[in-house]
Amino acid sequence: MAFAKLKSRISPEQYLAGERQSELRHQLIDGKVYAMTGGSENHNLLEGNIFNLFKNGLKGKACKTFMSDMKLRIADDFFYPDVMVVCGEDKQDNYYKTAPVVIVEVLSKTTRKFDQTAKRLRCQTIPTLEEYVLVEQDKGEIQVFRRNQHWQSFYYYLGDQIEFAALDLSLSMADIYEQVDNEDVAAFNQAPPAEPLL
Template sequence: MVLPQTHRHISPEEYLQGELESDIKHQLIDGEAYAMAGASENHNLLSGNIFSELKINLKGSPCRTFMSDMKLRVADDFFYPDVMVVCNEDNLDSYYKTAPTIVIEVLSKTTRKFDQSAKRLRCQNIPSLQEYVLIEQDKGEIQLFSRAHNWQSFYYYLGDRINFESLGISIAVEDIYERVDNEDVLSFLQQKQQEALQTAS
């Protein structure tokens, strides 16, 4: 997206047209377009794993699961969530969604602060949103903020099952971290192997 030479803010219409023409994805925040950097291997694995688990568990339901190529519109801001689930969509535009039930972000060094604070607070203002989820890629930890509990956060670790109350499903944290390379995952797998050997002996 080629930004205007003047420093005026970009309208949602200009942004959407620019994204159709651009080879690089941008987020629109307070009228400013920000190019998105490429993601790490762990980031991609985590996004793909949680997407796959949700899609399998939601098969046959009215809910649809989207990955990072689908935009989320919040007022006049536009984001690309790593994963989101939409159950009751009232927006007919095929390039963005406005009524997600769940938004999931995999944290990285460059986006951590924004995902944990400003983006989370903006998303929590979406009437349809029930859960906002942050997944660590450098350790085995998932934080879930729940509207049903006044946006209180809950933490889940390897060996736990994360409960998505709004969808009526739960997913093993171990499955979300499948093939992810970090110290927590390595330690967890080693412990499981030791326990299996002890049980077999």
């Protein structure tokens, strides 16, 4: 999601009070408020697909999946991850979470640099976070950073399975990109099925 910078500096308490009354969503970063704008169709499809796959895959487990209406608090900063999974207790506040296990961001032109750098580094300071996921919407590519691999990144493409060890869950790239309209998805859907190996 893109965000436009507002000029006022406010405290976390002022931010939370204002956010509960606002019709628009805002992020708070270093005391500055940023209004968020809507995403593209592909962005929305990817966010919805990932949310549904996590929610269905985690049914019966002590994990909850949240979409972009739930805030994430890191120190005095507040973000709206596209998707996050929280396992166990995280009930400091009904309006934000502080202990996600997985965070997913769908990249866009306006947020790409921030999501890949400053936001990723802040998220990696969360003690409970095990996987930080960046999803391309204009091509079939996902990048996963894992704590147990010293935050080294791994790339996945259409036809691959992504293992989320922290959740004991595997997701198909094809399922994540279902109905998404880009050249990679079109080519993948038109390719003949692979011959089985003997």
